Amino acid sequence: MNFFDSFFKKDNDLEMKFSLEISPQTDLSTVPPVSDIYITMLPGGDYKETAQQAVELVKKGFNPVPHFPARSMQDEKQLKDYVSRCKDGGVKQVLIIGGGREPMGKFDSSFQLLETGYFEKMTIGIAGHPEGSPDISDSDLEKAMKDKKPYADYIVTQWLLDPQPIIDFISKQSVPVHVGITGPLKISSLIKFANIVGAKNSLKFS
Numbered sequence: 001m002n003f004f005d006s007f008f009k010k011d012n013d014l015e016m017k018f019s020l021e022i023s024p025q026t027d028l029s030t031v032p033p034v035s036d037i038y039i040t041m042l043p044g045g046d047y048k049e050t051a052q053q054a055v056e057l058v059k060k061g062f063n064p065v066p067h068f069p070a071r072s073m074q075d076e077k078q079l080k081d082y083v084s085r086c087k088d089g090g091v092k093q094v095l096i097i098g099g100g101r102e103p104m105g106k107f108d109s110s111f112q113l114l115e116t117g118y119f120e121k122m123t124i125g126i127a128g129h130p131e132g133s134p135d136i137s138d139s140d141l142e143k144a145m146k147d148k149k150p151y152a153d154y155i156v157t158q159w160l161l162d163p164q165p166i167i168d169f170i171s172k173q174s175v176p177v178h179v180g181i182t183g184p185l186k187i188s189s190l191i192k193f194a195n196i197v198g199a200k201n202s203l204k205f206s
Contacts, residue, residue, distance in 0.1 A: 125178070
């Protein structure tokens with residue numbers, strides 16, 4: 001029995017207060033009974049696959065939250081199509097992020113996506129980085145957060161292991177913060193993903 005099966009078997013009468021993140025290729029029959037399911041769109045991924053996975057989750061009664069990575073959007077036409085596919089399929093919530101890659105087109109920041117107004121009437125999450133990001137300097141990161149917060153309903157943080165950075169981060173925010181944590185992983189995988197997301201202090205903490 002895996003971690004999720006054992007956890008939900010033990011606590012299946014409780015209302016779950018956390019979310020999960022899956023890929024567009026995840027078998028939805030394996031998804032446990034949580035409400036919010038985030039769907040990645042990794043560099044090189046197809047937005048149509050993420051949108052379709054989101055629509056399938058709506059049909060199954062979940063609240064899907066597809067990622068919208070600015071630097072993976074080729075142009076405004078593609079962005080509008082992605083948003084339309086999601087809205088038409090009943091998606092009500094999105095996570096707007098920069099995306100860890102060189103820009104494919106005109107968008108190089110999540111703030112630019114937010115400015116389009118295409119996400120009107122949707123619940124909007126933005127990314128928070130209590131331990132910094134490998135894609136942007138700390139000073140630019142602070143400015144970006146200040147610019148984005150007026151559009152945001154909440155913040156989702158990178159995952160981390162050291163509690164102090166997240167405590168400090170939350171104390172400075174004016175919108176709700178959803179704290180990112182990692183599932184069960186091998187140490188080698190933890191180190192790999194910590195380097196990708198910029199969880200530099202958590203590497204020392206662990």
